[in-house]
Structure formats: C-alpha cells, structure tokens
Amino acid sequence: MNKFANTAISSDSTDQWNALHSGYATYTGSGYSGGCALLDPISSDMEITALNPDDYNSYGIKAALAGAYLQVEGPNGSTIVYVTDLYPEGGNGALDLCPTSFAKIGDMSAGKIDISWKVIKAPITGNVSYRIKEGSSQWWAAIQVRNHKYPVLKMEYYKDGQWINMEKMQWNHFVGTNMGTGTIQIRMTDICNHVITDTIDSLPQSGTSAAYIVPGNVQFPD
CATH class of the missing domain: 2.40.40.10 (RlpA-like domain)
Structure with missing residues (x-):
C-alpha cells in the first residue's frame, strides 16, 4: 500500500x-x-x-x-x-x-x-533511466531505476500536494497505483541518502504495453 x-x-x-x-x-x-x-x-x-x-x-x-x-x-x-x-x-x-x-x-x-x-560507486556515465514494466498503466505501474551510481532504496511520486511512497519489490521495481496519465514527478533516495527528483512522461492508459525504457534527466551525486 x-x-x-x-x-x-x-x-x-x-x-x-x-x-x-x-x-x-x-x-x-x-x-x-x-x-x-x-x-x-x-x-x-x-x-x-x-x-x-x-x-x-x-x-x-x-x-x-x-x-x-x-x-x-x-x-x-x-x-x-x-x-x-x-x-x-x-x-x-x-x-x-x-x-x-x-x-x-x-x-x-x-x-x-x-x-x-x-x-x-558504479563505474557508469550518463543519467539514470527507468524501465516501465510490462502491464503498467495509469492504475498500476512498476518502475525500475537503472544506471544509478548507488543502490536506490526509495521512490516516491507527487500527487495532490503529497509525496507518496512506492513499495520496492523483490523483483527490483517500485510499485505505485493511481498515478494517472500525465507527467509524473518522482523523488528517489539512494543508499547514501542522496535525494534527486525527476519527471517521467505519461504512463500507458491501459496495461497492455510491453516493458520499455525511459531516459532520465538526472544522476545521483558522487
């Protein structure tokens, strides 16, 4: 929940x-x-x-x-x-x-x-990216962070003036519900307690799409 x-x-x-x-x-x-x-x-x-x-x-x-x-x-x-x-x-x-x-x-x-x-620290370059799991929609979505410098422990999304926590699952995705179809503002916290925010374009209206990757705009600090 x-x-x-x-x-x-x-x-x-x-x-x-x-x-x-x-x-x-x-x-x-x-x-x-x-x-x-x-x-x-x-x-x-x-x-x-x-x-x-x-x-x-x-x-x-x-x-x-x-x-x-x-x-x-x-x-x-x-x-x-x-x-x-x-x-x-x-x-x-x-x-x-x-x-x-x-x-x-x-x-x-x-x-x-x-x-x-x-x-x-991961030997990587560039920004984070996001895997949107197959079956994700405006009603239920599973989002994975990739290409991160440090392990990501927490993800939240912003809705109705509040940051709402997304549960991290054993299969390495953060799950949210009723996230809508507009641009989504997210906030992530890594194992060092670095906090960054980003946006993800709208989710599919229905849960029939295959998994896909969304490029991110930010990266955790060193």
Whole structure:
C-alpha cells in the first residue's frame, strides 16, 4: 500500500553503506538472463553476481542492493561485479559469482572461496533511466531505476500536494497505483541518502504495453 512518507531512509544506510562484508563465493553461469533483479539485457562480457538474501534485502528493503556494484576481494586478487540476481541458498555475505569473476580472485578447482566485499560507486556515465514494466498503466505501474551510481532504496511520486511512497519489490521495481496519465514527478533516495527528483512522461492508459525504457534527466551525486 502506498503511504505518505518522509524522505530519509535511516542513519545506518548512510553511515554503513560501504562497510566491508565477509563471506564466501561460489560460481555459476546463470544470472545473465531472467535474474531476480530483472536487469535484462545484460552483456555477456559483464562481470555479475547473485547476492545472498540478507544482503540483497538490506535495511529491511526488498532488493535494496539489486543493481549495485561490489568490489570483491579473494585469495588471488580483486574484481568488480554487478548484482543481477538473488542467491537464495547463500549464507550471510555469500556471492554466487560468474566464472570470469571467480577465476580472477580464486582457483576454480576450489569451487568455494573466502571473500570480502563492499558496495562502491558504479563505474557508469550518463543519467539514470527507468524501465516501465510490462502491464503498467495509469492504475498500476512498476518502475525500475537503472544506471544509478548507488543502490536506490526509495521512490516516491507527487500527487495532490503529497509525496507518496512506492513499495520496492523483490523483483527490483517500485510499485505505485493511481498515478494517472500525465507527467509524473518522482523523488528517489539512494543508499547514501542522496535525494534527486525527476519527471517521467505519461504512463500507458491501459496495461497492455510491453516493458520499455525511459531516459532520465538526472544522476545521483558522487
């Protein structure tokens, strides 16, 4: 249910967002298509990872670290990976890396290695963009933020003089209802408690459209 809400997330999300996590890593060839975070299409040359449930849903927010970039340290080195999927059976701190990433930081023959990792600023350029999920309409809409410097924890939309909170779902979209067909003003808060506002052109009148991408006009500060 949408709720009128304050912008701030919590002091923990600001103070500890780049804390060092310890855990283990395994590897898998999946996650490039159909990952829980719904970030398709993902280039086959990207280094990606699935993330354990506790960290994927950090701060009590579903999919809090979906789309985050992590710097991972292993026995043989370090690398940077993009969070595209959930690692359902992973313990606290665990990553299920793509084979390329695992090979950079450990021995493939080990199958499982000790690691540490932290969230970093994404190595991206340009503004954010938005994926409008298939089936979205003026009555129900699911909006995903892409190309963000830091994980996005909160989205609100402005209606009738109020900012209305949109629930973030496990599948990495923010859901709103009765958003109308006019230009929508949105406000987003990232894991560092940076707040930015933007506008999205009108939503489809009916829920029959396929998913589509809308270019954004802003980006989170460094």
